Amino acid sequence: MFDPNAAQLKLGIIGAGAMGTGIAQVAAVGGIDTRLHDADAAAGERGLQQVRKRLERQVEKGRMSAADVEAAVARLSVxxxxxxxxxxxVVIEAVVEDLDVKQAIFAKLEETVSERCILASNTSSLPIGAIAANCARRGRIAGMHFFNPVPLMKLVEVVRALDTAPEVVEALSGLGERMGRTPVTVKDTPGFLVNFGGRAYTTEALALIHEGVATPAQVDAVMRDCCGFRMGPFELMDLTGIDVNYPVTRFVWESFFNDPRLRTTPQHRALREAGRLGRKTGAGFYEYGEDAxxxxxxxxxxxxxxxxxxxVEPDDRLAELVAEAGAEELREDDGKAPLLAAPIGEDCTALAVRTGVDARRLVAVDTMFDTSRRVVVMTAPGVDGVTRDSVIDLLGKVRGVTAIGDSAGFIAQRIAAMVGNLGCEMAQIGLARPDEIDLAMRLGxxxxxxxxxxxxxxxxxxxHRILQQAQAITGDDRYRPSQWLRRRALLGLPAGQC
Structure with a gap:
């Protein structure tokens, strides 16, 4: 087994596309003798030139010295x-996501490299066990999944297949660290960690617009302003491309035997079929033309x-919002004033039935997340429009207001609960340690x-309560709580505790 910190460490990379050249760049900067191969003879040379140009830009930005760039380039060959x-x-394969192609490459590598050479695949979703299935020495094969663009993304998933030897995982983790990445060890599962765990953020957003609860712009604004995400789910899907995120979502859903928690919507498929792939085509969930x-x-x-x-029910944050906006909080219902509530997991309809209040005057406000810039209000069918609008204008005096249709858990509660629930499920099935799940999702x-x-x-x-309410109200096992979450919720333990 190789020492990842050895001065004379020799790395091979197969595939001179964006991922292969990115891996070559961080390897060379990490002091590793790196040799790049591509089936297209000219692609290797083009790849090295691209690496040189990227490194030279680092000199222009003052992030590397010219001497360090020349030293790194000198470590690269075709x-x-x-x-x-x-x-x-060690050899890392980074070619097209085709199982037959990858299996053929690994068969050829087995005929070529020494018995002590480690073989890794940069696949983003194909099972490592399947890639290694026809190999004689499967113990030395693992996944080493980098993220694009490799020089900027610090995470690398080291994927442990059923036959992967522990020392191979340890060596590849050390190699990742030498390349300046943060390694996270992951079990060989469809989508691995990040591509699996990332499904909840986008699929629950898709469910919200499928149900007519909100628009993409409303969902994105809420997740940015109230929950601190850099991009809303629809902005993110348009950026990565519907031709990328739809197939991955479908693959993960099918691989987990159609678990409803991973289900997408017909609109997601329709955009793919219509060629509305996001920014790359000028239209996706949003329009990107000059007249948009x-x-x-x-x-x-x-x-x-x-x-x-x-x-309707005591809520300190809601009372503070009302006071800040300058309205009087009545102690008893006068039969005319708007009725405000801050439900957790309930929709307005369920809240009105449970409390017996007049649904026509009921306006729910989400106070669970950051309300310093934006508040979300929702109402039940049949609401009095004048009452609803008076509350919107009241809160609009102090905050941006997003008004949505009736929803079990507003926008943020639903999406955040589903993200958390899927994280708990990853911990339950032993995909990675709880702290590594969190680290990978933050970095990836x-x-x-x-x-x-x-x-x-x-x-x-x-x-747990949000998910239970949503499951009861909708009758959909999409909101089935993970047992990891249920047990910790009932015992009063942190979700991250093993």
Whole structure:
């Protein structure tokens, strides 16, 4: 087994595309003798030139010295054939996501490299066990999944298949660290960690617009302003491309035997089939042409703000919002004033039935997340429009207001609970350690908190309650709580505790 910190470590990379050249760049900067091979003989040379240009830009930005760039470039070379990788200590395959192609490459590598050479695949979703299935020495094969663009993304998933030897995982983790990445050890599961765990953020957002609860602009604004995500789910899908995220979502859903918690919607498929792939085609969930007019997530109605309101149930944050907006909180219902509530997991319909209040005057406000910039209000069918608008204008005096249709858990509660629940499920099946799940999701997807950290910030008992309410109201096992979450919620333990 190789020493990842050895001065004379020799690395081979197969595939000179964006991923292969990115891996080559961070390896060379990490002091590793790196040889790049591609089936297209000219692609290898083009790849090395691209690496040189990227490194030279680092000199222009003052992030590397010219001497360091020349030293890194000197460590790079092109292999004309796979046989030229015979002396390598480790080889990373980074070619097209095709199982037959990858199996053929690994078969050829077994004929070429020494018995002590480790073989890794940069696949983003194909099972490592399947890639290694026809190999004689499966113990030395693992996944080493980098993220694009490799020089900027610090995470690398080291994927442990059923036959992978522990020392191979240890060596590849050390190699990742030498390349300046943060390694996380992951069990060989469809989508691995990040591509599996990332499904909840987008699929629950898709469910919200499928149900007519909100628009993409409203969902994105809420997740940015109230929950601290850098990008809303629809912005993110348009950026990565519907041709990328739809097939991955479908693959993960099918691989988990159609678990409803991973289900997407017909609109997601329709965009793919229509060629509306996001920014790359000028249209996805949003329009990107010169004449495109961004939709506002803000509700502005311009009626008279409510002067008096009644709180259906005590809620300190809601009372503070009302006071800040300058309205009087009545102690008893006068039969006219808007009725305000801050439900957890309930929709307005269920809340009205449970409490017996007049649904026509009921307006629910989500106070569970950050309300410093935006508040979300929702109402039941049949609501009095004047009453609803008076509350919107009241809160609009102090915050941006997003008004949505009736929903079990508003927008943020639903999406955040589903993100947390899937994180708990990953912990339950032993995909990775709880702390590594959180680390990977923060680094791989730029989440403000990992899913288990998010559960703990919301409180596991409340996350569990949101999911139970949503499951009861909709009758959909999509909201089935993970047993990991249920047990910790009932016992009063943190979600991240083993």
């Amino acid at each position: 292999a004309d054939a796979i046989s030229d990788l015979a002396d390598r200590d 007019k961004p939709e506002s997530p803000d509700a502005v109605v311009g009626t008279r703000p409510a002067q008096r309101v009644v709180l 997807l730029n989440y403000p908190k990992g899913p288990l950290e998010l559960c703990d910030a919301m409180e596991p008992s409340k996350v």
